[in-house]
Each structure stands twice: as structure tokens, then as C-alpha cells.
Amino acid sequence: MNILILGAAGKIGKLLAAEVLARTPYDLVLYARNAYSRLNAIDSTQVKIFDGDFRDIGTLTEAMIGIDVVYINDMGDDQATNIIIEAMKKVGVKRVIGASVLGIYDEVPGAFGRWNKMMIGGSPRMQAQIKSARAIEDSGLDYTLLRLTWLYDQKDNKDYVITMKGDPFRSTQVTREAVVQLIIDIIMAEDERFIGKSLGVGEPDTEWDKPSFY
Structure with a gap:
């Protein structure tokens, strides 16, 4: 299998590359x-x-040749997301996993939801995330969206819980290590249970008013 990590120099991108290399025989394009x-x-x-950015369709297209799965580490630029989709269709790559954020469907209730809106709800970046997610869902690609709650690092903490689209999302935090574990689980899945899904990604037993590190 050939995996393309878009945004490979980010924290999750680097962790994902290291885990894929350590645990699988798969080839990577970073x-x-x-x-x-x-x-x-x-x-x-x-x-x-x-070496390129997400709006460089020529370099994107070249990087996607022979790729089976594309992972997008950042969807905070909806124009770039549309260019990535265009490049995938041009090359014929169907499978995409995209990292988005919680709150794109106004699905976070209660005190945590109010806190989350105060922190990021009205930002231009949130609006771009909403548009990016909609573009991926409407693309016709075999997508999985990951709506990540607030991120932190904790070595060996790979526990995650997922929430389906339409359900309340209450988990206030999750480790980057757990997100990487989920991405690998999705890539290695032998069935289609993750395809066409938008998954809220959190840590078990963290249904608080805000993340523990705030």
C-alpha cells in the first residue's frame, strides 16, 4: 500500500509516518x-x-501517482481542500482521510460546547473547516472525516472513542498518539466500515466543561 501524508511536517503527520514505518511494510509519500x-x-x-503546498496542483498531482490512501493533516483552507480533491480525481485516487475539528456541525452540547464556540467557533478558520468538510463529503471520494477534539501529547496513551455524525460530541480532549492509532486502524481495516463516515474523535471519560490543560 502507498500512503500520501499531506502536511507531513506537522505533529500528527510526523507521528503517523513514524508509526507506519515501524509497524507496516507500506510505502510513504511525505x-x-x-x-x-x-x-x-x-x-x-x-x-x-x-516539497510543496496544498494549492500547488502540479506537485500534488505528481505526488499522488500510485497512491492508495491520502491523509490530509489540515483542512483549515477550503480552497486548498478543493484543489486536493481536484488533484485526486485527476490522478484517480479514491480514498481520503481528512483531519477536521469538532463543532463543524454545531454538534458539541453543554458547557463544553459553549467554551469551544468561545475559543474557535466564530473564527475564519472554523468557517474554512466547515466548507472543507462539506467539500469532502460532496466529492464522491471514499472519505473518512476525523473531527478532532482538543489535542495534547502523552506517550503510549492511544485510547480513543468515536462519535458518529448526528450524535452529540462531548469528549474534551484526545492525544495525538490516539489519533494516529485511529488513522492506522482506518487504513488497515479490511472492510468498509469507516468509508463515508464523519467521526468525532475523543478520549474516553473526558466529558468535562473544557480540556484538562486549560
Whole structure:
């Protein structure tokens, strides 16, 4: 299997690349701005690196040749998301996993929902996330959206709980390590249970008024 990580120099992108290399025989294409300097510590025959941004359809198209799964690490630019979709269709890649954020459907209730809206609800970036998610859902691609709650790092904490679209989303936090575990579980799934789904991603037993680190 060939996996393209768009935004590979981000924290989750780097963790995902390391886990894929450690646990699978899959080949990786790592795509990021200033990729050669930011990803120079990765040395593997399983890896190709592309330097570009999400609006560069020529470089995106080249990077997608032979790819089975595209992971988008950031959908905070809806114009870029549309260009990624265009590039995928041009090359014929169908499978995409996109990292979005909680609240794009106004699905977070209670005190946490009010806190989350205060923090990010009215931002231009949130509006871009909403448009990006809609574009992915309407794309005709075999998509999985991940609506990530507030992120933190904790080594070896890979516990996650998922919430389906239409259900209240109450988990206030989740580790990046758990998000990576879920992405790998999705990639390695032998059935189609994750396709066409928008999943709220949180940590079990974190239904609080706000994340513990705030």
C-alpha cells in the first residue's frame, strides 16, 4: 500500500509516518512546505518526499501517482481542500482521510460546547473547516472525516472513542498518539466500515466543561 501524508511536517503527520514505518511494510509519500529541511531526519527506502503546498496542483498531482490512501493533516483552507480533491480525481485516487475539528456541525452540547464556540467557533478558520468538510463529503471520494477534539501529547496513551455524525460530541480532549492509532486502524481495516463516515474523535471519560490543560 502507498500512503500520501499531506502536511507531513506537522505533529500528527510526523507521528503517523513514524508509526507506519515501524509497524507496516507500506510505502510513504511525505508532502509539506520546506519538506526537505523539516523532514530530513527520516531516512528510509519506504519514503519519498515532496516539497510543496496544498494549492500547488502540479506537485500534488505528481505526488499522488500510485497512491492508495491520502491523509490530509489540515483542512483549515477550503480552497486548498478543493484543489486536493481536484488533484485526486485527476490522478484517480479514491480514498481520503481528512483531519477536521469538532463543532463543524454545531454538534458539541453543554458547557463544553459553549467554551469551544468561545475559543474557535466564530473564527475564519472554523468557517474554512466547515466548507472543507462539506467539500469532502460532496466529492464522491471514499472519505473518512476525523473531527478532532482538543489535542495534547502523552506517550503510549492511544485510547480513543468515536462519535458518529448526528450524535452529540462531548469528549474534551484526545492525544495525538490516539489519533494516529485511529488513522492506522482506518487504513488497515479490511472492510468498509469507516468509508463515508464523519467521526468525532475523543478520549474516553473526558466529558468535562473544557480540556484538562486549560
